[in-house]
Amino acid sequence: METEKPTVCRGFILENDKIPHDFGERGDVASPPLFLQRLPKPKDRSFSSKLSVYPTLHGNKRAGAFRLLPLSLSLSLSLSFFCACWGTSMDIDSPNAASLFADQKCRKSCFSNILPAASLFCLALFIGSALLVSDHREKFSGWDWRRIDKSQSTKTSTCANQCRPRGSEVLPEGIVASSSDLEMRPLWDSAKGSPSSSSNLFAVAVGIKQKDLVNKMVTKFLSNDFVVMLFHYDGAVDEWKDLEWSDRVIHVSASNQTKWWFAKRFLHPDIVAEYNYIFLWDEDLGVEDFHPNKYISIIKTEGLEISQPALDPTKSEVHHQITARGRRTVVHRRTYKPGGHGKGCGSNSTAPPCTGWIEMMAPVFSRVAWRCVWYMIQNDLIHAWGLDTQLGYCAQGDRTKNVGIVDAEYIVHYNRPTLGGGNENKVWTITVIFSSRTHSHIMMLLRRKKWNQRHRQGLINMILELK
Template identity: 65%
Template structure:
């Protein structure tokens, strides 16, 4: 081959004479490539992290939070609020305008709520004084709008006063004793004003019903001094508590195996005592427009937080006197009618007179009485309609319905 056709071979790194010189150039180049690789990876990782954080911010948008918090139980209407700012319950405790409130004597208090009129102020004063030493909050429902004359009583300013003319205890209770308002009270005493408490000790009563597990209860009535409407409320001597009554003869018989009120699982409406849980259930059963609440007593056992034949009872050892004074629609001084008999009607209406004579008092009271019976029938009609309309409801006392059909 001629010299003109020979290839010129040029070394990669110039004219290197030995391998040592070549290594001194290759090693630094390799190190430079490694450094570029690692720094480039770090930059890529940083960019990825930023991108991931941006996606997390997007994923915490309101829509995603809604998906994540669907199971959270919050009161209706509080959706725009942060959860911990929502206070679902309250109480009836008064707070000072400045400074710190007085230290509570006990962590748990109880509530005494009474419908009152000025004519029974002396009776109510004795009743309230019995309760105050046992850390009760007192609430008076004034149905005669007379509040000022109570101010001479030493405890008046520490009580809660609510006034509405000619309204019943149950009207007040439905509007001012919502379960979330009285949730701080262990027991709610919802009493009438015409009760004698000479033989009643609230502290011992509370101890007994807690020990006996009574969710709904009442003190027994002194059978000699009281107006007794139902046998089960009458005091049994040498007994602490009874949960049923016996009546083998006559109308409304009660036997050992009787399962329905008023034989068992029943208290009367003049002096009921509810646990917090029982009241929460019972309040929802009180009808907004049926202010006398007749018929409700027959269904209170459904709110007994279990077996009504065990969790509803009458306390014999701590008993009261039911004076049976006609107050709403009456003079409030003398008994002017037979309480165990429905008022007579003429063409479907109760006769009344426009004068303020004693006969007018009787007529007004008779109309109140008749309205009570009317509301009882209406409540039981609503109950029956609710039972037939609720296909998911299971009656815990099916035997009662069976007995009614026989």
């Protein structure tokens, strides 16, 4: 049975023919040094599991010998002069030494031979070493990269497949679309559809009872080139069709679900990866004094990854002092509140709600912050109770610097009853709201306990790894 002939590739014999075609496109490859050319080919065929490299001589041997010719001639000439002079000096101890040194001309001739020979030797050594270094540098740059373990190449290929989206390994790499957006495409004549310039997303959970406030918000955000997405928690979608912008926004409907339920299921980070900022707001907000593009300009300048517009304290129902608007600042990142036993807020406070904290009615997330927050949202989250204190983990750095309230662009919080308030029966409405909030409180306590346990276990694992 005939053995498979190895593949000759640019002066090297490769025992594996599975190297990518572009792997060798680096121009002509120089021959390796002579000491590597004399390496015997191993007889053990198990060695073929690695990418074996054996130098072939061909024309590269002649080129390498020609490069070493100047060095060989220089060294030979230098050594001949040196030996001649050394032989003359060694004859000093002979019986004829006296007559030799008696002759002044012979003495001068000896020294005249030593000095040029030494100088020529040093010059030849300098030039030869330079040629040798440059020659070997050229050779190693041309062939050393080929001496690669085949298993390492396999690991690289495996890593590349692991980095691709799961399930796409069998597809051509150029055809895989790992992200998407919320742009609507026409059903016909797609050439007329001009690419959208929207780079930010506004999403809000809405009910038909807040139609007036939602209309004002959507109109303002659309005029600032936002993509708008409405989460209908009351199932009333057709009632919005009388508004001129209804066909320009995305409608998603699910009865009695909060914006966090919608966000977890419809705002996956890969879906909203095209948007720089995600506004995830409640519906009972007034935006008469709010300008979306100015707001984005401010948070970019301030480096805020997680933020919210301040609340107008004269018209809003303010639940937390840190969210109230400051008239003398553009942005504030902490609040000051007197209190003893660690309950107050001062300049040394580093934890929420004194600093690094926003309320969940009108949060704004950068793209990278939202990717982190999305993973932190639990599937059973309702009113996001307890999530606000943990947002600092997604601030991409120091929460006291990257989380803040924007005073220059502010809104009004009317605090209207929304989710669960669609029924005319007030007793039923109050019962639903009370039950949902009670459940939210219980889930917040359970989640906090789970968080502390996981955080404690993570610290223990870290300590064990360091040991």
